[in-house]
Amino acid sequence: MNYSKESRDLDFAYKVKRALNESAENIPSPALERLAQARKLALARKKQEAPVSVLAIKNVFAGVNGFASQGMGSWFGKVSLLLPMLALVAGLFGIYEYEQQQNISELADIDAAVLVDELPPAAYVDTGFSAYLNKAEE
Numbered sequence: 803m804n805y806s807k808e809s810r811d812l813d814f815a816y817k818v819k820r821a822l823n824e825s826a827e828n829i830p831s832p833a834l835e836r837l838a839q840a841r842k843l844a845l846a847r848k849k850q851e852a853p854v855s856v857l858a859i860k861n862v863f864a865g866v867n868g869f870a871s872q873g874m875g876s877w878f879g880k881v882s883l884l885l886p887m888l889a890l891v892a893g894l895f896g897i898y899e900y901e902q903q904q905n906i907s908e909l910a911d912i913d914a915a916v917l918v919d920e921l922p923p924a925a926y927v928d929t930g931f932s933a934y935l936n937k938a939e940e
Contacts, residue, residue: 925931
């Protein structure tokens with residue numbers, strides 16, 4: 803459905819173009835001269851409004867002439883690659899350290915509970931005591 807709408811739009815555009823080209827041949831020469839002068843005037847005004855300088859930014863990462871083919875590029879290119887890598891490594895190291903601290907904290911809480919409890923530590927490894935605890939929970 804979408805394709806047929808696009809093809810209909812294209813057909814209509816070609817018909818309009820053909821009709822304009824055919825009717826352009828029938829325009830009288832004084833009108834053609836005025837249209838040509840108006841076009842030249844419009845182009846002259848347009849060129850005056852155009853920017854004088856254009857800022858071009860060198861593609862550092864994309865394309866065949868990109869970062870890899872430039873021999874690692876300028877110092878800005880190196881830093882722009884190095885900073886995200888350092889941030890990633892620092893973030894992963896921080897996550898690792900946080901997880902280690904959480905694990906140590908959990909083990910310390912278990913140790914403290916065992917030491918403060920009234921039962922001797924040998925009771926926790928006794929199979930009979932484990933069975934007793936399982937029955938008590940049911």
